[in-house]
Amino acid sequence: MAGHTWDRVPIDAQSIEAPLSRSAIFLVVETMDGNDAIASVRATLGGLDDLIKTVGFRDLDGKLSCIAAIGSALWDRLSPSSRPAELKPFSPIDGPVHKAPSTPGDLLFHIRAERADLCFEFARLLLDTLGDAVRIVDETWGFRYFDARDLLGFVDGTANPVGQDIPESALVGEEDREFAGGSYVVTQKYLHDLSAWKAIGADRQEKIIGRTKVDNIELDDQAANQKSHKSLATIVDPQGVEHDILRDNMPFGSPGRREFGTYFIGYTRRLWVIEKMLQRMFIGEPKGAYDRLLDFSTARTGTTFFAPSRSTLAKLANAE
Known part of the structure; x- marks a missing residue:
């Protein structure tokens, strides 16, 4: 691959490349004021691997993992002298019809496993460890829906990079060597109006998404002035290079509350x-x-984080 430099950059990334799991918990918290809260956060970050082993040993086939990612404000409290080059708060977008809000979040824990009980137990022990050092902003439980479809009925994550393309798309490299192996993370919760979506019919749904619903085949945009979701989400730079991101989106919802959604989580270099x-x-x-x-x-x-490499996470945990 042109521009591939990973043979010269040591990589010890967190488990960003893990395949889509059956269950996930997306846990976003804010850190309380004071040195005691920061000390508790550092200790928790330093003990994540041990906590994964403590819970995950019950079923190694359950493939429990957890990615810890840090928001801009907390990063300055943990490491005021150095920070990833692009890390900043989520920038809200005020579109002509729709808005993308910016919401709080100091820490993201992306917990994944093939079993919901493993995710549950890990989250329980994690929050016990953090104690009063944090306030929960959002806790969303995701699940795999049939053959990796979202609740709109379409296959999600089709354009994800695979194999050797993952680090090129998702992990920081030589351009910011101090933070090589880390990844920028953006999360958004989307709620769907399934009744309105169903009412427009499959043909219009496919034109909006840019893929067929049953067999997931790409469609050409029908109108020059109206691109599909697929086309708008495809980013090509002025040199003609397409830049992928790694999505690990999952459906979430509660039929009793008529709540149906997609948790968007994108990892990017x-x-x-x-x-x-x-x-x-x-x-x-x-x-x-x-x-x-x-x-x-x-x-x-809408929240932005940085998921540092394992070695950088250890440094943040052990800093005074």
Whole structure:
């Protein structure tokens, strides 16, 4: 691959490349004020691997993992002298029709396993360890839906990089060597109006998404001034290079509350790629020709984090 430099960059990334699991918990917390809270956070980050082993040994086939990612404000408290080059708070987007809000979050724990009970037990012990040092902002339980489809009925994550393309797309490299092996993470919770979505019929749904519903085949955009979700989410730089991100989106919901959604989580080597994707979706390309999927899916949250490499996470945990 052109520009591939990973033979010269040591990589000890967290388990970002793990395949889509059957269950997940997305846990976002804020850190309380004071040195005691920071000390508790450092101790918890330093003990994550041991906690994974403590819970995961019960079923090694359950493939329990947890990625810890840190928001901009907390990063400054943990490491005021150095920070990833692109790390900053989520930038809200005020589109002509729809908005992408920015919401709080100091820490993200992306917990994954093939069993929901492993995710549950890990989250329980994790929060016991953090104690009063944090306040829960959001806890979302995700699940695999049939053959990796979202609740809109379409296969999600089709464009994900695979194999050797994953580090090139998702992990920081030589451009920010101190933080090589880390990844920028953007999360958003989208709530779907399934009744309105069902009412428009499969043909229009496919035109909005840009893929067929049954067999997941890409479709060409029908109108020059209205791109599909697939096209708007495809980012190509001025040199003609396409930049992928790694998505680990999962459905979530509660039929009793009539709540149906998708938890978007994107890992990227370059934060600007996801920012550009969201600008195209909410503002439009051309301006005003926004992603028509947003007429049925409303963004409720928006937060940016950085998931450091294992060695960097250890340094943050052990810093004074």
